[in-house]
Amino acid sequence: MSFNTFGHALRVTTWGESHGPAIGAVVDGCPPGIALSDADIQPWLDKRRPGASRFTTQRRESDTVRILSGTFEGRTTGTPISLIIDNEDQRSKDYADVARAYRPGHADYTYDAKYGFRDWRGGGRSSARETAARVAAGAIARLIIPDVKMTAYLVELGGDPMDRDSFDSDAIEANPFHCPDPAAAKRWEQMLDDARKAGSSLGAVVECVADGVPAGWGAPVYAKLDAELAAAMTSINAAKGVEIGDGFAAARLRGEENADAMRAGPTFLSNHAGGILGGISTGQPVVVRVAFKPTSSILTPMPTIDRDGNETEIMTKGRHDPCVGIRAAPIVEAMLALVLADHKLLHRAQCG
């Protein structure tokens, strides 16, 4: 059994491999009557698109989305919305080594272990290209929650954290790192250039905040809003950790420091909880943070084995992101939008 569908009331099924003819998503459960055209989706794909700067893969894809179903006269009909994005720039020859041996840090070995063989072209289904379909679906989710604004940005790269006191939301779109701290972005530029030239790669931490989520979304106990967010984020390629609100730092606080006091409004005097208590939104900003490991595709040769179990070495040529975390920011936003839109509908189902 494999699971390529995400969500409950709003459900997204994605399909496609890196080097097949296309990838896509089917979005089911979208409310009817919402204005929707390709132009509502394309800008979000453009933000994720590779090749935007020297810090992302030079693979060239226009990532042009087409809506194949589910709209009529520019509005959603309530039936499944099929989205397709053609694959354009496929250089399968880059992957000859990959066909032969397992790249450490990649899913090559595990796919073989599970399925008996694998599509080795560009990582097949495990390619980060799958996330383009998420971004496209997330664009529709945004339209279901128009009053919620999601913003993702990098707070750490290569172990170097941004300075929280220098947080400038205008800076986020002004540097290739989606970093709210211009000074950190400057440092990271140098760090990443160095890593790339050394045939290495760096990790990153992405934070995403959703403003405008009303109190009451989420559901005990296994579909807690934070549990759903944790799954959504950890399903993104290269994610290794997720935090809600203060996350691991909350484990270092005392009870009276961590519990967010309330005043009339209601307002909260702090937001250590990241906008979620008991799995249900508080009305404060929802805050999630995701750790991305360094890109496993590196030019440094690594010890590994081939399909027959023989020891060998592999280095990953081809065009890769030196830090996948950078391009993860729009994907984190999309997954947050999908979870929130789903829970808006779920809340409406049970509570009217």
Added chain:
Amino acid sequence: MSFNTFGHALRVTTWGESHGPAIGAVVDGCPPGIALSDADIQPWLDKRRPGASRFTTQRRESDTVRILSGTFEGRTTGTPISLIIDNEDQRSKDYADVARAYRPGHADYTYDAKYGFRDWRGGGRSSARETAARVAAGAIARLIIPDVKMTAYLVELGGDPMDRDSFDSDAIEANPFHCPDPAAAKRWEQMLDDARKAGSSLGAVVECVADGVPAGWGAPVYAKLDAELAAAMTSINAAKGVEIGDGFAAARLRGEENADAMRAGPTFLSNHAGGILGGISTGQPVVVRVAFKPTSSILTPMPTIDRDGNETEIMTKGRHDPCVGIRAAPIVEAMLALVLADHKLLHRAQCG
């Protein structure tokens, strides 16, 4: 819509409030023919039971489980296994204040915001008592994966980490903190006594390792083994963060440091990945870490509002764990068992 069911092929539905007559779980999808009696479940509940030391709540519950269905002549029949645990020690009077005002850090406000009212006795459905049902269900999951051994332990309490070099697995059951480092356990004893006497509470980090998971469990892309673990762990009360393998530390490594090299066997030269690549198990130990916030029920008065929106203060009397992370260890184990058993069955469905 609320979601009190967990899992796909092995599904657990839990029910019950802290102060109702009982709590329970229905386990559906268990393979037939497995030897199962109350005695297979009770020891795990005993490990979780409150009142075991002065570091856990003094609420007295025998937590005696009864199997009401799904077995015949001592073996599972393949039909739903209904488990029930009676509530015994209910002092609702302790919760008079809770009925009136919202406890910061608790789900009081959010339940009211979602449902319009709430069962304020002992936290109702948001009570950690629900986790007893998980532990009972997890005991059945363990029987489905008899070759997998799960071990949970505390690696940090109140911001004080254990010393990894002093890891002694025999120590885990020898101190009330499930801590593999006896020296840390000693320090934590003092720290937690101090916090308790000060009417405060502390957070903790629990790590859990599963040995014996074969390569090939898990499923791309939204039911990745790590995504499922992240959801499972974040659904536990007071959890605020989750890591797989190196987690957030992986984001500070370089590509060549993080990618686990392979040698014939296959063996891996390291396990930064925590036993999961591309959402599928590698055959190495599965490693997950969960951050628990400090108990929100504290004797320190906190600013809050009542149901009518008026500002007031509340301190939480009653019997509470000064560090919920301690009692979370068996629950983390149970959730890990449930996810792994589920994915064993799912893998068998698709791949035979």
Added chain:
Amino acid sequence: MSFNTFGHALRVTTWGESHGPAIGAVVDGCPPGIALSDADIQPWLDKRRPGASRFTTQRRESDTVRILSGTFEGRTTGTPISLIIDNEDQRSKDYADVARAYRPGHADYTYDAKYGFRDWRGGGRSSARETAARVAAGAIARLIIPDVKMTAYLVELGGDPMDRDSFDSDAIEANPFHCPDPAAAKRWEQMLDDARKAGSSLGAVVECVADGVPAGWGAPVYAKLDAELAAAMTSINAAKGVEIGDGFAAARLRGEENADAMRAGPTFLSNHAGGILGGISTGQPVVVRVAFKPTSSILTPMPTIDRDGNETEIMTKGRHDPCVGIRAAPIVEAMLALVLADHKLLHRAQCG
């Protein structure tokens, strides 16, 4: 994998065997704030209870339901509602033959074929006793759709149809057959007495009508309201066929006879469709009909085999309904209520 959960937004998980300590249901997703006590459920169980007349099994069960969770101060909280019904009258000795050989028409052989062994006491999980849990859950569903009135009745017994022209809704509760035609009920009394004395059994057809369903419930294409009803009804023990509206008779009409013309209102000039078009309710009464085979438990010896494959004979002693269709009427009502309540919530999720 086994599936003991029914529904999407309103989900019912049932558990329990005929001769275990109890049976029960967990109802998840119920809207909060609905007045609910045992007294809202018990009358429906009383209607289904065995032993009400000589035409139903003489097994004596009080079928007393208890609510174990999910309510507070007499109202639903939005959390899972656990219902339990103790088994009281268990004469396992009646089933000694059943342990040895397969009863033709029963699930004995198939359970063994699937699971390797079975709980042979009273049919175990395949016992019609499971339906008591459905009726209890259905009582809650009724409260979610208070404006919808469901009425089930027998339209045929032992191949003898009622006279549609003699339909008297007041007669339904006035005879032990839930038959709206008193003359037919009279005939059936004689027929069933004869069958029972001959150690035989008869089949029946139950019709159920739901009045007050608004237009717009249901969902294309695999969760069509009629597809969901068909599954719900066919999941009832002994059901072998289901029809919506005119059903098989519709296949004998011409297009202009079958299509229900519309007039302002909107009103329909007929209801061949049974209140559903394209899987969505029209606002007309929803009409469903279910065929029940004759009880397979008969005193007539039947050729069969034992567990070792040897040929033998079996007759089913014990206390059995000579016509399971009679007691099916309340169950059909309950399943219809569950489907409709579920789709009310689902419609609200997507369409607001």
Added chain:
Amino acid sequence: MSFNTFGHALRVTTWGESHGPAIGAVVDGCPPGIALSDADIQPWLDKRRPGASRFTTQRRESDTVRILSGTFEGRTTGTPISLIIDNEDQRSKDYADVARAYRPGHADYTYDAKYGFRDWRGGGRSSARETAARVAAGAIARLIIPDVKMTAYLVELGGDPMDRDSFDSDAIEANPFHCPDPAAAKRWEQMLDDARKAGSSLGAVVECVADGVPAGWGAPVYAKLDAELAAAMTSINAAKGVEIGDGFAAARLRGEENADAMRAGPTFLSNHAGGILGGISTGQPVVVRVAFKPTSSILTPMPTIDRDGNETEIMTKGRHDPCVGIRAAPIVEAMLALVLADHKLLHRAQCG
């Protein structure tokens, strides 16, 4: 919430409208390593294709399927298989009347009632064109159960039943009605010509038999094999009733007539049950029968209302099947294949 996904372990999501650019399906959960190319699917679509005889719609579609993902070097990889079929022959002008008023018997009114508006071109999502995607997905399901042979045929048309004593399986593909009785096929030809010329339409009953299903597939109690089949069949356009085995006729048998006696082997002396007992397959042929109403698209003017509620008349011009039951046969086969393949995988999950 809408539901365009079918199945549990093998899941099919279909999308697309009659007059959009394309329709398609995503098949998730298919076992890996199965040989699959377009040529495995196309023949089944060709069987369903319109325009094959004068008894089906003259709409011309090549119904050419393309596999967009999920295979590599001619074998399934275990990842989602995306299938696309372009729409070619779209004459939207035929549907001008439909945009204005509701066609009796169609989903026009109910889609408007549910969603507030609808895609009126060719019935939009409610078009029978959606079933092409089912047939394509069903072709993959067949490969998962290579030892099971499904055969669908018409047993009644326009109220005229075939003669069971004249059953000739070779005749099924030899006449445009998939009828095993050549004499009946001859009569139906005349009947349907008459109906078509009169601007009317006829209903039909399709029977489908699956040989080679082993004992043990299916699952109590809400995913009974027959309950799943009932849902699958009733989800097909124009279906109004479904029977398993003897179906409604079983309700007219006595207990000793209906219960299929067993002999060593095991063999059964009859198959009134249609190969399913207690929701689990017996190893006998699985037999299902589906009633299809007469096509609602007829040239006879019918009273109806327009979108503003005004009374009017409508006749449905355009190219329509005079008996949708004829083209339903391959769809019934496909749905049967999907249910059986799903339950093969589900059985393997739980029982190994």
